[in-house]
Amino acid sequence: MSDTSQARRARGQTHLWVVQRVTAMLLAVAVTVHLVTIIGAVRGGLSAGEILGRLQGHEGWLIFYVVFALAAGLHGAIGLRAIAAETIGLRGRAADITWLAAGLATAAFGIRAAIGLYA
Amino acid sequence: MAEAASLKVSVWRGGADGGFARYEVPARANQTVLDVVTHIQREIDPSLAYRFACRVGMCGSCAMTVNGRARWTCRTHVRKVVDADGALELRPLANLPVIRDLAADLAPFFDKWQRAKGSFQPKDAPDGAVPEEFAVVPPGSKARREADAGIECIGCAVCYASCDVVAWNPDYLGPAAMNRAWTLVNDVRDGARAERLEAVAGDAGCHSCHSTQSCTERCPKNLDPSSAIAGLKRTLFWDTLLGRR
Numbered sequence: 285m286s287d288t289s290q291a292r293r294a295r296g297q298t299h300l301w302v303v304q305r306v307t308a309m310l311l312a313v314a315v316t317v318h319l320v321t322i323i324g325a326v327r328g329g330l331s332a333g334e335i336l337g338r339l340q341g342h343e344g345w346l347i348f349y350v351v352f353a354l355a356a357g358l359h360g361a362i363g364l365r366a367i368a369a370e371t372i373g374l375r376g377r378a379a380d381i382t383w384l385a386a387g388l389a390t391a392a393f394g395i396r397a398a399i400g401l402y403a
Numbered sequence: 404m405a406e407a408a409s410l411k412v413s414v415w416r417g418g419a420d421g422g423f424a425r426y427e428v429p430a431r432a433n434q435t436v437l438d439v440v441t442h443i444q445r446e447i448d449p450s451l452a453y454r455f456a457c458r459v460g461m462c463g464s465c466a467m468t469v470n471g472r473a474r475w476t477c478r479t480h481v482r483k484v485v486d487a488d489g490a491l492e493l494r495p496l497a498n499l500p501v502i503r504d505l506a507a508d509l510a511p512f513f514d515k516w517q518r519a520k521g522s523f524q525p526k527d528a529p530d531g532a533v534p535e536e537f538a539v540v541p542p543g544s545k546a547r548r549e550a551d552a553g554i555e556c557i558g559c560a561v562c563y564a565s566c567d568v569v570a571w572n573p574d575y576l577g578p579a580a581m582n583r584a585w586t587l588v589n590d591v592r593d594g595a596r597a598e599r600l601e602a603v604a605g606d607a608g609c610h611s612c613h614s615t616q617s618c619t620e621r622c623p624k625n626l627d628p629s630s631a632i633a634g635l636k637r638t639l640f641w642d643t644l645l646g647r648r
Contacts, residue, residue: 291601292607293605294601294604294605294607294608295601295604295605296605297605297606297610298605298610298639298643300645301610301636302643302644304639305640306644319564324540340610369571369606370568370572370611371569371571375606388428402441
């Protein structure tokens with residue numbers, strides 16, 4: 285492999301690592317908010333009406349869940365990528381693209397749900 | 404602890420597909436593991452291959468796997484590693500090709516120092532000439548203290564043999580090469596910072612380190628390659644995030 289393509293790959297891998305770190309920071313906050321919300325929400329029973337009452341039309345919650353879903357999807361996929369590389373030797377460009385796609389797809393499902401509850 | 408009168412020593416013989424041979428070596432006071440290996444070669448089997456030079460912990464060439472752990476054999480007293488039965492197991496250093504018996508091939512280890520750009524590139528004299536003036540590097544400055552912390556490495560490869568990430572990914576640069584790179588990143592006289600950071604980035608570099616710190620735990624010089632690698636990650640994180648690279 286040539287030096288420049290090696291450097292380009294290392295740069296891409298560094299970007300994935302930076303995304304992993306930044307999403308970890310976001311998740312530290314988001315998961316805390318999420319857990320507190322769950323504990324609060326289940327007191328006195330959980331109903332569809334109550335959930336919609338909290339989320340429908342609230343931009344703040346929509347933004348929170350979109351960021352949360354994006355961070356969770358990307359963080360999980362990049363983490364699995366590292367585990368797969370180290371345990372079964374799954375490496376390379378094709379694998380990286382697949383992991384990124386899986387992460388974005390996971391995030392898309394979450395974002396779709398958040399939009400569904402907002403609208 | 405009651406000491407056995409003799410040591411039962413299992414020694415790796417042959418190449419990567421070799422096996423253990425057993426030797427009985429008289430136990431003595433203040434005996435090092437290197438003494439045991441030397442006894443086997445001089446008194447029992449002269450065909451045993453192993454490597455050593457200084458015998459006093461300066462050269463780093465006698466590192467081997469002693470009872471599953473990479474150590475300098477010259478600085479390891481037998482009584483500290485042997486159990487009551489006097490059993491000792493010696494292998495060549497892990498994560499490296501075996502030449503024969505207890506001698507590992509350190510070429511991949513030193514190749515990675517090159518790959519991590521572990522040589523000083525003078526900023527003021529790119530052609531290698533001696534600069535007109537001495538560089539002033541205050542001993543108390545942060546960069547100087549970071550560089551000082553890792554500068555005493557003698558390249559024995561104990562950290563490299565102890566690193567799980569090297570075992571998982573043969574391309575991984577390993578602790579010693581990146582410890583060296585970090586000392587140079589902090590050397591204010593050096594002019595190759597950008598290229599060096601480029602060389603240690605990514606999956607084969609600092610970003611695969613799990614910070615499990617076997618390198619730091621086992622370094623016979625009590626250096627801290629794990630913190631050096633963390634320093635590289637931190638520098639690359641901010642340089643990447645702020646678009647400085």
